[in-house]
Structure formats: structure tokens, C-alpha cells
Amino acid sequence: MTKRKATALDVARRAGVSRSAVSLVLNGRANGNVTAERQERVLRAAAELDYTPNSVALSLRNQQTSTIGIITDDIVTSPFAGRLISGASRTALARGYMVLVVDTEHDMSRESTAAQQLVHRQVDGIMYATGSLREVATPAAMLTLPAILANCTDVASNLPSVIPAxxxxxxxxxxxxxxxxxxxxxxxxxxxxxxxxxxxxxxxxxxxxxxxxxxxxxxxxxxxxxxxxxxxxxxxxxxxxxxxxxxxxxxxxxxxxxxxxxxxxxxxxxxxxxxxxxxxxxxxxxxxxxxxxxxxxxHAEIGATAMSMLLDAVEGKATAAGHTDAGTLRVPCHVIPRASTATVPAE
The missing domain is CATH 3.40.50.2300 (Response regulator)
Structure with a gap:
């Protein structure tokens, strides 16, 4: 017989708290509403029961889909900068979001369509990412949602961006x-x-x-x-x-x-x-x-940082622009010493 999936009510009974307290704790709204001791009991009970919230129900309740759209110029279809998408995807997954990636293969006519389609699919936010550092003209549909640029900047300075230093x-x-x-x-x-x-x-x-x-x-x-x-x-x-x-x-x-x-x-x-x-x-x-x-x-850090900032904006923790200096955050580029460099040769 298939084991019954635990419910929020099961968690509440095991933790000795109300159903609403479980909801507040598991949705990140417990501070100021539920004591630290009760929060700990809820989290422990949820772990013991292997309980996870119903993502569809949460989406309907919060009017969010827990989905982020990513538009790229050629990252998916080229051998370069793939770590940018990996960094963004890992960050999104860790926070309970899935990503939809659209690669335009440098066909600018597809950018607006991609943005519009992602908006129609009710993504919670959009990231535009490029394989090489460049300026982009942001598709208008991106401005209707929380959005951010990764490895590129906006010619009109409408959106914050995360780029290499x-x-x-x-x-x-x-x-x-x-x-x-x-x-x-x-x-x-x-x-x-x-x-x-x-x-x-x-x-x-x-x-x-x-x-x-x-x-x-x-x-x-x-x-x-x-x-x-x-x-x-x-x-x-x-x-x-x-x-x-x-x-x-x-x-x-x-x-x-x-x-x-x-x-x-x-x-x-x-x-x-x-x-x-x-x-x-x-x-x-x-x-x-x-x-x-x-x-x-x-690239991985750029993707992860941009996604984290975007999710903060989606969740109302801060506007993405609030994390940046004049709309642009620069991520350090570090030297990786290997065998092709040595002290200057003797004359």
C-alpha cells in the first residue's frame, strides 16, 4: 500500500501548534508571529514527516508560479558561458523555483516574442543573459515583471545588471x-x-x-x-x-x-x-x-548573484536595483595561476 503523503495538519499535530502557525513558518512569515521555540518544533516535525508544501496550492494562493524565465543570446547553443546558466539554475532550485530557458541564437527578432511568451506563461520574473559582455535593448515585455540582466547592460538603463569587473x-x-x-x-x-x-x-x-x-x-x-x-x-x-x-x-x-x-x-x-x-x-x-x-x-557567480537578486525582488525582500551601485553590480575576476607564467627570463 502506498504511504499517505503527510499534510500540514499532520505537521501541526506533531508540533503541537495550529495549522496557521505551520503555514506561517513554512512560508517564511513566522518572525513576529510565531515564537522561535514553536518555529523549531514545526521545522523538526516537517523534517520527521518528510513534509513539503503543495507547490500548486502555494502558487494559487500567492498568485505566483515559482517559475523564472531566462532569455539568452547563445549561451545554451554555444560552448561558452554555460556556467552562468548553471549558477542561476542552482540558485533558483535552492529557493524553490524552476527556470524556463529560451535561447534566441542571436536572432534579435525572437527576443520580444520570447519575453512576451514568458509573461503569458506567468513567470514570476525574467533574467536576460548573454554569453559575452555587451549592451542590449531590453524587450518591452520584461519591464512588466521583476527583471535583471546578467553579463550585459541595458542601453536605456531601465534594468539592473550583474557583470564582470x-x-x-x-x-x-x-x-x-x-x-x-x-x-x-x-x-x-x-x-x-x-x-x-x-x-x-x-x-x-x-x-x-x-x-x-x-x-x-x-x-x-x-x-x-x-x-x-x-x-x-x-x-x-x-x-x-x-x-x-x-x-x-x-x-x-x-x-x-x-x-x-x-x-x-x-x-x-x-x-x-x-x-x-x-x-x-x-x-x-x-x-x-x-x-x-x-x-x-x-560566469557561475554572475548567474547565481543575478538570480538571487531577482528572486529577492520577486519575493518583495528588496528591489533588484537596491543591491547595486547605479544599477550595476560588478563581480570580481580572479587570476588562476598555472604553468604558462614564470619569473622574467635572464637577459
């Missing part, structure tokens, strides 16, 4: 090499179409300036974002007689191109040349030979 990341990459004694450090910037590139360059220049290395000693070279572009950039900056002793790359794919060129040119990494990537891309950075020192983009 790219200036700090660029500064940390350069500082690591400076601390290892390097002074001839070249930055491969990527392309200025991404707002990340100038921010990382700003951090690089700030670290160089602080080390007494002025503009004439700062070497910035436009590269791109892919392996072949890294290879071509390396052939340009490493081909002269006064080559750098270290290179900071726009991302881990460009760093891969630099490592390939260095091997072809007979340069040993890190004995002759130190290389720093950016992203800590899964299945790449740690598996290169040598393993790549890199700046980790905190």
Missing part, C-alpha cells in the same frame, strides 16, 4: 606578470566592438602606470578573439629583436594561438615567454600544454 581583471593579469619581474608586457586587446576590450586595456594600463611603466613602455596590439588571430598577432609582436617577455591575451583562444606560434618559433613557455589568457574557458585553459594561467570570468 573587467577593469580589475585586466589590472590583475598585468600585475601578476609585474610581480614576476616582467617589464616588457604586451596586451592583445581583442576588438573594440566588445565593451570588455577597453575595460581590460584600462586595467592593464593602470597596473603598468602604477609600476612606473609609462605609455612608451605599454604595448597594446589589436588581435581578435580566435586561435588563428592569436597566432597572427604573436607572429607580429614576437618577430622582432626586442620582443616582449610576457603577453596578456584577450581570451584563452587567442592565448592558444600564441602558444602555437611560440612552439613553432622555438620559444619555450614559460622559460622564454609567459602567457596569460582570459576566461578560464572550460575544457581548454587547464588542458593546454603548458596549462594556461588565465583570468577567470565569474
Amino acid at each position: 573587467e577593469v580589475d581583471g585586466g589590472r590583475a593579469a598585468a600585475q601578476l606578470l609585474i610581480d614576476l619581474g616582467h617589464r616588457r608586457i604586451t596586451l592583445l586587446t581583442g576588438t573594440l566592438s566588445s565593451p570588455a576590450a577597453p575595460q581590460r586595456e584600462q586595467g592593464y594600463r593602470e597596473a603598468m602606470e602604477a609600476a612606473g611603466l609609462g605609455r612608451e613602455q605599454q604595448h597594446v596590439h589589436a588581435s581578435g578573439w580566435d586561435i588563428d588571430e592569436g597566432y597572427r598577432a604573436a607572429s607580429s609582436v614576437l618577430g622582432g629583436s626586442h620582443r616582449p617577455t610576457a603577453i596578456v591575451c584577450s581570451n584563452d583562444r587567442v592565448a592558444t594561438g600564441v602558444l602555437l606560434y611560440a612552439a613553432a618559433a622555438g620559444l619555450r613557455v614559460p622559460q622564454d615567454l609567459s602567457v596569460v589568457g582570459y576566461d578560464d574557458q572550460q575544457n581548454l585553459a587547464a588542458n593546454l600544454v603548458p596549462a594556461l594561467t588565465t583570468v577567470a570570468l565569474p
Whole structure:
């Protein structure tokens, strides 16, 4: 015979409290209404009876569906930034919410439709997340619900956003090499179409300036974002007689191109040349030979933080914007030291 599922009344009887007290405790509204001792009894009874509230009944009562919509540009259909969705999903699940993810594959015409459909399905809030840092035009339907942006900012500043601290990341990459004694450090910037590139360059220049290395000693070279572009950039900056002793790359794919060129040119990494990537891309950075020192983009933390802020807004604990400085929260980017960096080689 199937065991009968415990009810709130069963919990109330075991805890020796009223049915309404059980409801207040399990719905997070007990403080000021139920004593701490009775709250403990309710929680203990619920655990002993393996009781969980009926989510459908709660949704009807609270006029919420405990569902969050996530719109992405290409995160689901590309190999990058998947940790952002993982971080957001884990945070939502831990707080009793499910997520619906719609990936537009960079088709902007699908963004408005996706937002409208999520609103029609009565999600409690919407997150818009991008694989790479960029500005977005927020779909109008998102403004009708609690909403937040992850790894992107709103061109009209209508919504709060959670993004990586790219200036700090660029500064940390350069500082690591400076601390290892390097002074001839070249930055491969990527392309200025991404707002990340100038921010990382700003951090690089700030670290160089602080080390007494002025503009004439700062070497910035436009590269791109892919392996072949890294290879071509390396052939340009490493081909002269006064080559750098270290290179900071726009991302881990460009760093891969630099490592390939260095091997072809007979340069040993890190004995002759130190290389720093950016992203800590899964299945790449740690598996290169040598393993790549890199700046980790905190995708999981961005997703988790943005989801937590959004759920706070949904539950009325705070507005999402209340957690941010001027609508934007920046999550630190940390250096992951590995085998591709070492002290400056002897002249």
C-alpha cells in the first residue's frame, strides 16, 4: 500500500501548534508571529514527516508560479558561458523555483516574442543573459515583471545588471606578470566592438602606470578573439629583436594561438615567454600544454548573484536595483595561476 503523503495538519499535530502557525513558518512569515521555540518544533516535525508544501496550492494562493524565465543570446547553443546558466539554475532550485530557458541564437527578432511568451506563461520574473559582455535593448515585455540582466547592460538603463569587473581583471593579469619581474608586457586587446576590450586595456594600463611603466613602455596590439588571430598577432609582436617577455591575451583562444606560434618559433613557455589568457574557458585553459594561467570570468557567480537578486525582488525582500551601485553590480575576476607564467627570463 502506498504511504499517505503527510499534510500540514499532520505537521501541526506533531508540533503541537495550529495549522496557521505551520503555514506561517513554512512560508517564511513566522518572525513576529510565531515564537522561535514553536518555529523549531514545526521545522523538526516537517523534517520527521518528510513534509513539503503543495507547490500548486502555494502558487494559487500567492498568485505566483515559482517559475523564472531566462532569455539568452547563445549561451545554451554555444560552448561558452554555460556556467552562468548553471549558477542561476542552482540558485533558483535552492529557493524553490524552476527556470524556463529560451535561447534566441542571436536572432534579435525572437527576443520580444520570447519575453512576451514568458509573461503569458506567468513567470514570476525574467533574467536576460548573454554569453559575452555587451549592451542590449531590453524587450518591452520584461519591464512588466521583476527583471535583471546578467553579463550585459541595458542601453536605456531601465534594468539592473550583474557583470564582470573587467577593469580589475585586466589590472590583475598585468600585475601578476609585474610581480614576476616582467617589464616588457604586451596586451592583445581583442576588438573594440566588445565593451570588455577597453575595460581590460584600462586595467592593464593602470597596473603598468602604477609600476612606473609609462605609455612608451605599454604595448597594446589589436588581435581578435580566435586561435588563428592569436597566432597572427604573436607572429607580429614576437618577430622582432626586442620582443616582449610576457603577453596578456584577450581570451584563452587567442592565448592558444600564441602558444602555437611560440612552439613553432622555438620559444619555450614559460622559460622564454609567459602567457596569460582570459576566461578560464572550460575544457581548454587547464588542458593546454603548458596549462594556461588565465583570468577567470565569474560566469557561475554572475548567474547565481543575478538570480538571487531577482528572486529577492520577486519575493518583495528588496528591489533588484537596491543591491547595486547605479544599477550595476560588478563581480570580481580572479587570476588562476598555472604553468604558462614564470619569473622574467635572464637577459
